[in-house]
Amino acid sequence: MSMIESNVYIETDIASQRAGAATTDRIEWLKLSLTVLPLAAPISDAKVLTGRQKPLTEIAFIFAEIRTRQGFEGIGFGYSKRAGGPGMYAHAKEIAPALLGEDPNDIARLFNKLLWAGASMGRSGLTTQAIAPFDIALWDLKAKRANLPLAKLLGGHRDSVQCYNTSGGYLSTPLEKVLENVELSRANGIGGIKIKVGQPDTSIDYKRVKAVRERLGEGFPLMVDANQQWDRVTAQRFCRKLEPFDLTWIEEPLDCYDVEGHAALSASLDTAIATGEMLTSFNEHAQLIQARAADFVQPDAPRVGGITPFLQIMSLASFKGLKLAPHFAMEIHLHLAAAYPEEPWLEHFEWLEPMFNERLELREGRMWVPNRPGLGFTLSDQALAWTVDTAEFGKRP
Incomplete structure (x- = not known):
């Protein structure tokens, strides 16, 4: 020492x-x-x-x-x-x-x-x-x-959380493969699909979103994520163009620190706006929430400092009547989302599975809280x- x-x-x-x-x-x-x-x-x-x-x-x-x-x-x-x-x-x-x-x-x-x-x-x-x-x-x-499972210690509102997949829809994945991934995710019990957008040529984004919506059919939850790469004018124009696709949300259309821009965009669209994953403190999220700059807040417990500040964010978001969709790390966020008063969304990534001995249960479009004490995982x-x-x-x- x-x-x-x-x-x-x-x-x-x-x-x-x-x-x-x-x-x-x-x-x-x-x-x-x-x-x-x-x-x-x-x-x-x-x-x-x-x-x-x-x-x-x-x-x-x-x-x-x-x-x-x-x-x-x-x-x-x-x-x-x-x-x-x-x-x-x-x-x-x-x-x-x-x-x-x-x-x-x-x-x-x-x-x-x-x-x-x-x-x-x-x-x-x-x-x-x-x-x-x-x-x-x-x-x-x-x-x-x-x-107790952590969700139960916190006071769970539900034993399962609706779950969407992101990993199958990256821009590095050809469209035909994205469509194959959509079918595989649905067969495995996923409840929603998110694909990436934000390419320099928005016509390519439009083609991909249109193809995925057609493959999913009407009503199945579909989200898109621009990863902060549009300016305000591009975001306003293209988000309006996407509205006929009945998206559950449009994620990170602007820089994560552009609270004013997100608020204006959210107020002008029928489609919900989601953001927050890149913020790294309660105070940053508080500015976003108080400005009503998003319909879905997307805190990430490992990024904001852990579960303690995440719970503060949850409390403020709930008070303001906002929806919750935590970013990444479903092994942690499943428990936190289960404790949110309003029905949230959970992001599914299979990338972390080799790190742990346990697996989470996905069925009927939802991820189920395990009965194991704590977070319920051990290192492999x-x-x-x-x-x-x-x-x-x-x-x-």
């Missing part, structure tokens, strides 16, 4: 000794892992076609495993696509010792402690994303202590094989 880690452990242990009788457990040990998931083939969305990003070939994950003196355990993760994973991992290692000796039940306080530990780098972006693995692991631990041998670095803190169990 380094001098810095040692000092933090002593300070937190002294603080925990001052705790009242309600504090009965302490965080004794935690482990961080940097794991890189390779994708089967390069993936491209509109950000690649406009030259702003390179094709996606791998995803970096930061896993946090936490164990307490009483033997309770929790696991959580954050992730980064394309770039940033090693930076998140480095920051997570810096702040990890601050949890040693703390009561694992004080999740909101610990979130704030970790947030302020890196506040000189800001309270959004990488600093909040590096907190997410710890925060999610603490919620997993708390639900396991109660012997394959995840361990893809791990490139680990760091441990505290007393080894």
Whole structure:
């Protein structure tokens, strides 16, 4: 243990000794892992076609495993696509010792402690994303202590969530293959289809949307995602052109920080607007929600800092009467969506399945909450094989 880690452990242990009788457990040990998931083939969305990003070939994950003196355990993760994973991992290692000796039940306080530990780098972006693995692991631990699925600990409104697929509709996938993927997804029990748009030539987007709508038929939920690549004029014109296709929503038509533009677009269209996946804090989402800049909010728990800020976003969105469609990471978001008052949507990606020993149940257009305590997943041998670095803190169990 380094001098810095040692000092933090002593300070937190002294603080925990001052705790009242309600504090009965302490965080004794935690482990961080940097794991890189390779994708089967390069993936491209509109950000690649406009030259702003390179094709996606791998995803970096930061896993946090936490164990307490009483033997309770929790696991959580954050992730980064394309770039940033090693930076998140480095920051997570810096702040990890601050949890040693703390009561694992004080999740909101610990979130704030970790947030302020890196506040000189800001309270959004990488600093909040590096907190997410710890925060999610603490919620997993708390639900396991109660012997409940996390959705039930939070107070579930439903045991299943309607689920749509995204992974089969990327711009790097030829149209004929997209149509094949549509059929396969429906056969596997998916409840909705989302395809990518946002190409420099909108006529190509129109052709793809038209073909998918015709293949699905009327009434089957269909969404499109422009990945922030339109300007206001293009978005206004093309979104109007898409309205006859009866889309469930049009996602990220503008830059994620263009709250004013999204609000104007949302007010002018019959089709719902969805955005929020790229925002990395509660405050950023609050600006979006208070401006009524979207009909569907799309927070991502690993990106906003974990489940603690995600629950704040959920509460505000519900108060404002907005719908919820969390981004990516269905292994986490299934539980959170099940606890939302209004019927939400869950995004289906099969990419993460090799990382875990368990599988989620998809049938009749919905994903079903498992009966396993906590989040209900454990790391597979394959995840361990893809791990490139680990760091441990505290007393080894």
